[in-house]
Amino acid sequence: MKMISQRLARVASFVPQGARLLDVGSDHAYLPIYLVGQGKIQFAVAGEVVAGPFESAQKNVQEEGLTQQIEVRLANGLAALEEEDQLDTLVIAGMGGRLISDILRQGRDRLSGLNRLILQPNNGQDELRSCLEALGFEIVAEDILEEAGKFYEIIVAEPGQTRLNQKQVRFGPCLLLEKSPVFQKRWTLELTKLKGALAKIPSQHQSERSALSQKIGEIEEVLHVSK
Incomplete structure (x- = not known):
């Protein structure tokens, strides 16, 4: 099983046991492969919009012998999600907050079946938090880590209504409460x-x-x- 970064391992920690996962922009399907290997998920769709990473993800899944548990699809954002898959968890990691927000807005009609969104924006966290609020999602957990000299924030949201103040939008409602050393x-x-x-x-x-x-x-x- 391929090793994954500390950042992706932290993202993985928020995936519920037994989840059916959609990983948008799957980065060679490393996260779904890891999660299946850990026995944490039943099934995953790895979505890629660019041919190169799509082919790389397909190759990695085949090499690990996981084609029954992980399906790699060439699709733009949430277009990779099909109703019959009965997916309940979404991961979008390693993109800018504005791009993640655009993906969520463009695919808003496909969000209704999802119980949990696990998002790791590289920047634009404030815009993403405002977007989640507007789409009817409540931030239930956050994390922050430092890896290779960079800081990464993880935002976990579930369906629900919430009102964030300006400070919570900028710094993160959960991160503000903890104020960890990082x-x-x-x-x-x-x-x-x-x-x-x-x-x-x-x-x-x-x-x-x-x-x-x-x-x-x-x-x-x-x-x-x-x-």
Whole structure:
């Protein structure tokens, strides 16, 4: 069985036991192969929109002898989901938050049968959280990790109504409650970066300075940094 990254292993930890999974942008089907190998899922569809990764995913599934448990489909986003599959869990990992949001919006008519969305945006987390709220999903868990010098956030959502405030949209409602060491490191580095950027903005550019100062203030409040 192929080894997977710490990032994907953390994503896998949120997949329910016995799930029937759709993995959009499957990255060579590594995650479904891992989950089947762990005995965690019954069946998976690995969706790829580009021919190269699609063929690579097919090859990997065949080599592992898992063609009965994992079906690889060439499809755009949630178009890989077919009603007769009875899939209940969706993973979209390793894309930008805006792209994930677009995929969810474009496939909104296929979301009704899904009990859990496990999303790992590389950026644009705030936009994705707002999108989930608009689509009728509630964030039930979040995680943050650092791997190879990069920070990754994982957002887990289930059907439900919720209202997020501005701070929750930006920092994550669950991440805010925990404020783990990785969370603090990520936002401390961001704070340093923004302060450096502010120092370079000429004093006459008041609106730009004001907007950046507000962002800095929000981070300082969350981290309880004294000014």
